[in-house]
Amino acid sequence: MSVENVIEVRGLQTRFGSHVVHDGLDLDVRRGEILGVVGGSGTGKSVLLRSIVGLNRPSAGSIRVFGMDLDELTGEAREALEQRWGVMFQDGALFSALNVRENVEVPLRAVPGLGDDRRRALAELKVAMAGLPRLANDKFPSDLSGGMRKRAGLARALALDPEIVFLDEPTAGLDPIGASAFDRLIVALRDTLNLSVFMVTHDLDTLHACCDRIAVLAEKRVLTTGTMAEMLKIDHPWVHEYFHGPRARAAQPLDEGKG
Numbered sequence: 169m170s171v172e173n174v175i176e177v178r179g180l181q182t183r184f185g186s187h188v189v190h191d192g193l194d195l196d197v198r199r200g201e202i203l204g205v206v207g208g209s210g211t212g213k214s215v216l217l218r219s220i221v222g223l224n225r226p227s228a229g230s231i232r233v234f235g236m237d238l239d240e241l242t243g244e245a246r247e248a249l250e251q252r253w254g255v256m257f258q259d260g261a262l263f264s265a266l267n268v269r270e271n272v273e274v275p276l277r278a279v280p281g282l283g284d285d286r287r288r289a290l291a292e293l294k295v296a297m298a299g300l301p302r303l304a305n306d307k308f309p310s311d312l313s314g315g316m317r318k319r320a321g322l323a324r325a326l327a328l329d330p331e332i333v334f335l336d337e338p339t340a341g342l343d344p345i346g347a348s349a350f351d352r353l354i355v356a357l358r359d360t361l362n363l364s365v366f367m368v369t370h371d372l373d374t375l376h377a378c379c380d381r382i383a384v385l386a387e388k389r390v391l392t393t394g395t396m397a398e399m400l401k402i403d404h405p406w407v408h409e410y411f412h413g414p415r416a417r418a419a420q421p422l423d424e425g426k427g
């Protein structure tokens with residue numbers, strides 16, 4: 169059975185002035201998978217996410233999402249493609265002057281013919297789906313904990329019933345219990361909504377708990393992709409240190425740690 173790729177990146181080069189961040193980067197994201205993107209600080213994980221969603225223009229190479237190149241689309245066609253994904257940025261990127269429900273309503277305002285009541289009800293549904301209590305709807309970002317802000321950002325990413333969700337370090341800054349609850353939420357949402365998930369993370373527990381495959385960014389490209397079991401066998405200094413270092417051992421589920 170052939171695997172359907174929802175994202176295909178080929179020969180991507182990204183440069184800022186003389187600083188080359190990506191050079192000859194290839195990556196596939198398969199429909200229905202949770203792909204974890206890891207790499208040292210500054211290897212260009214967030215820039216890759218921003219490039220795929222069209223916020224950063226590549227210097228060379230191609231990025232196709234659902235078989236379409238964002239750069240070749242204009243106007244309504246580009247908007248239609250952009251509405252097939254949702255992005256949760258690292259700090260939630262919420263509008264501080266809007267409460268949680270109003271933040272989630274922002275993308276819904278682009279839907280033609282959606283009345284105020286229905287838009288409000290839909291936003292409240294997404295807030296609930298992101299695991300926030302009803303009373304969170306009326307709170308402003310400054311009144312929320314870091315974990316609640318992340319969930320509000322997730323609710324906004326889900327507003328338009330996306331097929332792909334991009335998550336930039338979803339568990340960063342969360343306590344271990346909050347992070348593990350967030351991991352479970354991501355898997356549950358993928359399963360119930362048939363999402364494909366592109367997730368930048370440093371969190372080894374999240375990689376174990378959520379990710380079907382992992383892509384490692386190093387040397388300006390995707391050095392390797394595979395399952396956690398495959399990562400454990402890679403003989404590259406950074407990959408080995410990352411997946412076998414002290415933190416990795418602590419994150420390993422007990423059955424994997426044996427033998």
Ligand SMILES: Nc1ncnc2c1ncn2[C@@H]1O[C@H](COP(=O)(O)OP(=O)(O)OP(=O)(O)O)[C@@H](O)[C@H]1O
Pocket residue numbers: 184189207208209210211212213214215216
């Ligand atoms: N708009 C920009 N202009 C110039 N340089 C940039 C810009 N955006 C990112 N960079 C540079 O690109 C490199 C990669 O940044 P990026 O944020 O993608 O790293 P990262 O892998 O996500 O790191 P971290 O794990 O620390 O978040 C960094 O050196 C950063 O300074």
